[in-house]
Amino acid sequence: MNRRQFLAAxxxxxxxxxxxxALPAAAQAQFSIAxxxxxxxxxxxxxxxxxxxxxxxxxxxxxxxxxxxxxxxxHMIRDGKAQMALTQCDTAxxxxxxxxxxxxxPVESRTLAVVYPNLVHFVTMEGTGINKLSDIKGKRISTSxxxxxxxxxxxxxxxELGLKLSDIKRERLSPAESTNAMKDGKLDxxxxxxxxxVAAITDLAATQGIKxxxxxxxxxxxxxxxxxxxxxxxxxxxxxxxxxQDAAVPVxxxxxxxxxxxxxxxxxxxxxxxxxxxxxxxxxxxxKASTDMTAENQKAANSSVPFHPGAMKFFAEKGxxxx
Numbered sequence: 297m298n299r300r301q302f303l304a305a306x307x308x309x310x311x312x313x314x315x316x317x318a319l320p321a322a323a324q325a326q327f328s329i330a331x332x333x334x335x336x337x338x339x340x341x342x343x344x345x346x347x348x349x350x351x352x353x354x355x356x357x358x359x360x361x362x363x364x365x366x367x368x369x370x371h372m373i374r375d376g377k378a379q380m381a382l383t384q385c386d387t388a389x390x391x392x393x394x395x396x397x398x399x400x401x402p403v404e405s406r407t408l409a410v411v412y413p414n415l416v417h418f419v420t421m422e423g424t425g426i427n428k429l430s431d432i433k434g435k436r437i438s439t440s441x442x443x444x445x446x447x448x449x450x451x452x453x454x455x456e457l458g459l460k461l462s463d464i465k466r467e468r469l470s471p472a473e474s475t476n477a478m479k480d481g482k483l484d485x486x487x488x489x490x491x492x493x494v495a496a497i498t499d500l501a502a503t504q505g506i507k508x509x510x511x512x513x514x515x516x517x518x519x520x521x522x523x524x525x526x527x528x529x530x531x532x533x534x535x536x537x538x539x540x541q542d543a544a545v546p547v548x549x550x551x552x553x554x555x556x557x558x559x560x561x562x563x564x565x566x567x568x569x570x571x572x573x574x575x576x577x578x579x580x581x582x583x584k585a586s587t588d589m590t591a592e593n594q595k596a597a598n599s600s601v602p603f604h605p606g607a608m609k610f611f612a613e614k615g616x617x618x619x
Contacts (some may be wrong), residue, residue: 325564326357326380329473330369333441334362335496336488337585338382338552341411344381344582345554348575353567357395364470366445367397373557374403380568383407384414384445384489386527386549389600391550395515396448407606408569410595412588413489414530416449416548420485422479422507430457438467438474438486449550450487452524456516471496480504485511486591489550491585492537499540508538514546527551527600551598559606567607591616 315358329346332338349358362377363369389395394402397594422425426435428583432454439454440446446469467486469477474486475496488494501508506564514530521528531549535542554572556565571580579586594605594616603611603618611618 298426301420311616313357316544324355328359328361328377330363330372330381331360332363332369332382332444333472335470335475335499336365336366336494337390337412337490337549337583339603341579341583342382343584344579345572346363348578349398349568349571352571352575353586364441365400365442365447367448368443369403370398370403370555371443372399373555376557379560380408380554380578382411382428382552383555384449385553385598386524386601387445387448388553388555389525389527390448392601393599405555405601406560406565406607407554407599407601408565408604408607409572409589410555410593410598411552412585413529413531413549413551414445415492416453416488416513417488417492417497417533418485418488418511419474419478419488419500420508420509421500423569424484424509425547426485426509426511429516430459430611432457432485433459433463435484436465436467436482438469438483440468440474440487440577442468445550446487446489449489449548450613452520452598453487453516456519456523472499472558476499479506482585491552491583491588492533498538503539507540508536510545510547512546513548517548520548525600532599533604538591551593551599553599560604562604562606562609563603566610567606569604569607569610573614594618596597 299482327344331342346358346360366383366387369383371538373381391398393404439450442478470487477483517528517530529549533545
């Protein structure tokens with residue numbers, strides 16, 4: 297469905313949730329989920345969400361759009377180009393507060409669910425001379441795709457290390473592009489935030505003749521929280537998450553959330569939340585990162601923006617406390 301068809305469908309439907317009108321849950325609706333790059337987690341997971349909603353809710357046609365990631369997704373929510381989005385909670389925090397990439401243009405969004413934690417990967421390989429983060433100085437490094445949450449995180453880490461962008465030979469590549477560049481000897485390392493296993497990193501780790509190294513980032517958590525708000529935590533990439541990765545790696549964790557415009561009707565927000573929750577096994581089958589979409593993780597502390605009233609209604613019915 298192209299954008300013109302979408303706009304026509306929206307008109308025919310009579311102001312679908314973007315303007316906050318209350319429509320029956322099964323009303324005709326066509327809308328999209330902003331996801332991420334094809335070599336990462338958001339895209340297949342968002343595709344599974346779109347498939348579930350299209351199949352389970354009569355009259356709904358939902359599509360997943362490949363995007364650069366969290367920053368682009370929040371812009372799409374703000375500009376009415378997507379009606380759902382997967383995003384890192386640090387990006388959502390900046391968006392609702394009108395900070396960083398959203399100065400002067402805040403995004404009024406609401407959370408439907410806390411989905412899983414993104415783990416901040418810095419990927420390199422044997423022979424690059426990178427054994428700790430500060431070793432990236434003078435190296436060929438990808439800070440991830442433009443307007444992605446991973447890029448924002450990479451720039452914050454570089455700044456916290458006391459480095460400037462001019463101190464690295466910078467590329468701005470997706471995970472899949474970064475993996476291909478490393479295979480070709482054109483890149484020394486790359487940043488990416490994702491729930492392991494990230495397909496592109498698995499691809500690199502499984503490549504004959506390459507021994508990947510995942511570099512710890514966890515020691516930066518206190519300083520980053522002090523500077524950017526309480527949206528980061530310490531976690532680890534477990535051993536064996538990737539081929540030939542023998543030890544766990546302490547890293548920064550950032551929760552991923554599913555958001556919608558604040559103007560979405562309570563009925564639609566309730567229907568989305570209920571349908572995805574009741575078909576959670578299908579999400580896990582698509583990517584095991586969604587295993588973390590549990591009742592215990594539906595906490596205000598894990599979401600940087602308020603929960604939507606429609607989602608709150610569903611969780612109250614399930615006896616799930618969001619505080």
